[in-house]
Amino acid sequence: MKWIKVRVDYFSDNLEEAKAKLVNMFNEIGINQVEVIDYFLENELDYNANFSNKNDVWSIIGYIVDNRFANTKLNIIFNNLKEFMENENEFMHEIFTAKCNDEDWQDEWKKYFHTVNITDNIVIKPSWDKYEPSDNEIVVEIDPGLAFGTGTHETTSLCVEFLEKYAQNKKKLLDIGCGSGILMLIGKKLGVEKVVGIDIDEKVNDVVLENFSKNGINDNFQVIIGNLVDDVSEKYDLVVSNILVDVLEKLLEDIEKILEKGATVIFSGILNEKEEAFVKKAKNYNLKQIDRREKNNWVSLVFKYEN
């Protein structure tokens, strides 16, 4: 497959906020996996930007499939960047594009994804890294392929923290928007009996199967390709969903049909300015907020189903 590599180098007075906006911008055109580099790769591509202090420049890289939709997606990126420039005086950027193929994409990705300790006890490891775990550590081996979910994104790591806190004694986990299957795997390794993942993206099926096989788990899991909970008939005592807030709000409208009484529901992917409206809407569906964490403007919320 052919790809267009899009690299945005940026500088802003508020780098964290700018990073969240740019990640969101890529996510909204379906690019779920981006690399954020907090140093400047001067030699990677021709570069002649006018930033005063190159050390402050960050880069964000995403890959667009080079098909007939590519130009539309690029135009959305250009327009968004123009808007950020107009609305925020201090936001400066340069954008670079380059054509590449599958192998380049996969090799590039390997440069940025290494073993990470998401919590004191949970470690995520790509297959190409070596790691000796200590006694209590749970190691999850993940190769994301083209699906989202390496654990390094704030929205995922917040889910991991909450799974560690709330998965004890749970029987069935549903991960809505499962991507690489990372949260399903962690749920399983934390002792949940059965885990089910749903994703609208068909390529997720193979990625999840491969990741479960790499971790030596062969039963009590299932992947459903579909939209939100449209194709789910069972009820769950633990649900996690890390998707953009507009999609989560749609999910709320149907969520009660898949919740057991007293179920724990973890939502992630909520930018903090959207949190209040989301919590208000969740109340209409008998969800009572019991926990909250935030990293770099991304909020994760935990609810108890009270009906």
Ligand SMILES: C[S@@+](CC[C@H](N)C(=O)[O-])C[C@H]1O[C@@H](n2cnc3c(N)ncnc32)[C@H](O)[C@@H]1O
């Ligand atoms: C941010 S990723 C989360 C992946 C993984 N669960 C994690 O936390 O790292 C969101 C995932 O939701 C999927 N998704 C987006 N809209 C969806 C929908 N309407 N129904 C099901 N899955 C959806 C995307 O394809 C993507 O894999």
